[in-house]
Each structure stands twice: as structure tokens, then as C-alpha cells.
Amino acid sequence: MNLFTFLLHLISAITTDNCKTIQCGPGITSDNCIEVIDDTVSVYGCKAGYICDYSILGDVGPWQNISCTQSYNFVNKCGNIYENKQLTGMPCCKDSDCYSNKCNSNACKGYNVNEECDISEQCDLDLWCNKKKCTSVKDTNLDCSIEEQCKAGTTCSNGKCIKMFSLDIGSKATSAKACMSNFIANDICENIEIYSGSRKLEKPYICSIDDDCVYKLSYSGDVYMTNKCVCSGVNKTIGYCGEYAKYLPDVNDMWSEMQYTNSNCAGSMAHSIDQQVLYSCGSISYSLFMKFTRYYGQLAYFNIFNSEALKYCGMELQIFDPSYEFALEISGSWLIGLGSVLGLWI
Ligand SMILES: *[C@@H]1O[C@H](CO)[C@@H](O)[C@H](O)[C@H]1NC(C)=O
Numbered sequence: 184m185n186l187f188t189f190l191l192h193l194i195s196a197i198t199t200d201n202c203k204t205i206q207c208g209p210g211i212t213s214d215n216c217i218e219v220i221d222d223t224v225s226v227y228g229c230k231a232g233y234i235c236d237y238s239i240l241g242d243v244g245p246w247q248n249i250s251c252t253q254s255y256n257f258v259n260k261c262g263n264i265y266e267n268k269q270l271t272g273m274p275c276c277k278d279s280d281c282y283s284n285k286c287n288s289n290a291c292k293g294y295n296v297n298e299e300c301d302i303s304e305q306c307d308l309d310l311w312c313n314k315k316k317c318t319s320v321k322d323t324n325l326d327c328s329i330e331e332q333c334k335a336g337t338t339c340s341n342g343k344c345i346k347m348f349s350l351d352i353g354s355k356a357t358s359a360k361a362c363m364s365n366f367i368a369n370d371i372c373e374n375i376e377i378y379s380g381s382r383k384l385e386k387p388y389i390c391s392i393d394d395d396c397v398y399k400l401s402y403s404g405d406v407y408m409t410n411k412c413v414c415s416g417v418n419k420t421i422g423y424c425g426e427y428a429k430y431l432p433d434v435n436d437m438w439s440e441m442q443y444t445n446s447n448c449a450g451s452m453a454h455s456i457d458q459q460v461l462y463s464c465g466s467i468s469y470s471l472f473m474k475f476t477r478y479y480g481q482l483a484y485f486n487i488f489n490s491e492a493l494k495y496c497g498m499e500l501q502i503f504d505p506s507y508e509f510a511l512e513i514s515g516s517w518l519i520g521l522g523s524v525l526g527l528w529i
């Protein structure tokens with residue numbers, strides 16, 4: 184295998200007028216799960232024991248083949264499986280699997296207060312690694328210089344520990360996580376509004392390939408970015424201005440639901456915005472994890488979600504759920520319809 188092969192393909196990109204057709208491949212494979220042949224991109228599932236990183240489908244960048252990689256399922260398979268010491272809150276089978284040499288109910292405990300550490304993730308809950316010693320974290324509103332100094336579910340913005348996703352649009356912030364939109368520009372919490380020229384676009388922000396998409400900041404009104412219309416994966420003439428869909432005002436509600444105050448992990452994992460980390464660290468429930476994954480998938484893969492290019496395999500391959508509609512109230516009913524697919528998502 185030639186590691187530099189991909190350099191040859193930098194000319195083809197999802198944004199250019201050289202749009203490709205994206206389609207569900209027939210079945211599963213252990214080889215390429217994203218296969219680019221001429222003007223067609225086929226998307227496959229990986230056979231058992233293998234996983235695919237589908238993120239290129241949501242990226243604006245050059246196309247390349249992506250292959251299935253082996254995955255290991257550690258759950259309930261205790262033996263000599265952990266090559267490295269495990270961080271606080273991570274799974275373990277025996278004491279020696281953990282930095283602290285303490286494995287309680289299959290999760291690593293961290294170093295206690297004043298014990299020596301290299302990184303905050305090795306310390307126990309509500310501690311951070313300050314000058315090589317695990318030290319107590321600070322309460323909300325106290326002074327900070329880095330996020331790790333603050334409690335789980337908070338961040339350091341404008342020199343103070345502050346609850347994540349709590350500031351209104353227009354507030355001053357130095358960390359995006361402090362904003363209800365999880366987005367800042369010029370140190371202000373902002374959302375994105377989408378225009379084509381001077382015309383404001385409505386969902387799903389359809390554009391003609393070759394048109395410019397203008398992404399404006401909702402508070403300041405300034406132009407954040409002007410980029411080309413992004414290909415839909417089905418039509419060489421029509422695309423979407425969906426590159427910054429993650430910062431639309433609709434998404435603020437999702438972040439407000441994601442606020443958390445507890446974590447079984449420490450350091451950056453206790454300040455994460457990654458739903459997989461938050462679920463593994465016990466910060467969010469399984470139903471919230473699922474809700475986030477389904478909704479965020481639609482935003483991260485905005486163009487192929489809206490064009491329905493992967494309508495028949497998007498859910499099965501855990502890329503996004505084409506049928507999901509985000510609603511603020513927490514209800515368990517949507518879980519039932521998913522049935523057997525649920526088990527695949529972790
Ligand atoms: C992807 O792999 C297939 C063979 O599996 C090959 O024919 C094709 O040229 C490759 N495409 C790219 C862009 O490397």
C-alpha cells in the first residue's frame with residue numbers, strides 16, 4: 184500500500200462543481216466501506232468486528248477510499264486485554280489495569296487528592312492535575328485560566344468557571360462551550376444565518392452548484408464565511424448551503440438539553456461535548472445519547488441527509504437517522520420503534 188496515494192485525489196472535492204453521486208453499496212464488506220470509483224461514491228457497512236469512519240461524508244474536502252478497521256469489543260472479556268493503563272472512569276478488569284491501581288466495579292478510580300499525576304484525566308472526580316499533584320477543582324463563578332480547573336460540565340470563559348451552553352447569543356465569551364450555541368466568533372456567542380447573495384435562505388438551504396453561500400453571524404450581522412454551494416450527492420445542479428448547519432439557531436435547544444453536572448471521568452473528559460465520551464462517563468443518559476446522535480448526525484451530514492442520497496442505509500450504517508425529528512420534550516416512545524437497531528449504536 185502506498186501511503187501517498189491519496190495526494191493524487193486532492194482535485195476532487197465535495198464542494199466543487201465536480202459533484203459525485205453518493206449511493207448505498209450493496210451489502211457489507213471488510214475492504215473499502217467508502218469506495219470512490221469515477222463519479223460514484225458507494226457506502227458500505229463493515230462486517231462484524233470491523234468499523235468504518237464515515238466522517239468524510241460530512242466533510243467538505245477531497246474524496247478518498249476509506250477502509251474498514253478492526254474493532255475490539257472489550258465488554259465482559261476480562262483477560263490480559265489492556266495494553267496501557269486506563270484513565271479515571273474507563274473500563275478495567277483488575278487493579279493493575281488502572282493508573283491508580285484501583286479497579287472498582289469494572290471502572291478505574293483515579294488518583295486521590297495530593298497524589299502525583301501527569302495529566303488531569305488520571306485524577307479522581309472533581310480533581311485536576313496542578314503542578315503534578317491532584318488538586319480540587321473550582322466552583323462555578325470562581326477564577327480560572329484553563330477549563331480543567333473547573334467542575335464537570337463547566338468551562339473556563341472570560342476567566343471564570345461557567346456552566347456549559349449557558350450564555351445567550353450576543354454575550355461575550357472566550358470559549359464556544361460557554362455559549363448556548365456552542366459557537367463563538369470575535370469572542371461573542373453567535374448563531375449562523377444563511378444567505379445566497381442578499382437573499383436569506385430557508386430550510387433546507389437549497390442552492391445551485393456554482394452559487395455562493397453566504398454564512399452570516401446572527402448577532403453582529405457580519406459575514407462569517409462565503410463558500411461554494413455544497414454538492415447533494417444526487418444531483419449535479421442542485422446542492423445545499425449546509426456547511427455550518429451545526430450553528431443554526433435550532434440547535435441551541437439541543438445544547439441546552441446536553442447540560443450536565445456529573446462525570447465519572449476527570450480532566451477533558453469531564454468537560455467534553457462528545458456524546459460518546461459523555462455517555463461512557465455517565466454524564467448523560469442513554470436516551471439523551473441516542474437523541475443527540477440521531478439529531479447531530481443530520482446536522483453533521485446535512486447535505487446527504489437532506490438529499491436523501493443515503494435514505495436506505497443511513498440508519499443501518501449508523502451515519503444518521505433519516506426519519507428523526509428533534510423535539511425538546513424528553514419522551515421515551517421513539518426508542519421503541521428502533522428495536523433491534525439500538526444495540527448497534529455503541
Ligand atoms: C478505490 O478503490 C477501488 C478498488 O477497490 C479503485 O478501483 C479506485 O480507483 C479507488 N479510488 C480511489 C479514489 O482511490
Ligand SMILES: *[C@@H]1O[C@H](CO)[C@@H](O)[C@H](O)[C@H]1NC(C)=O
Nearest residue numbers: 391415417418419420421422
Ligand atoms: C436536478 O436539478 C434540476 C434543476 O436544475 C431539476 O430539474 C431536476 O429535477 C433535479 N433532479 C433530481 C433528481 O432531483
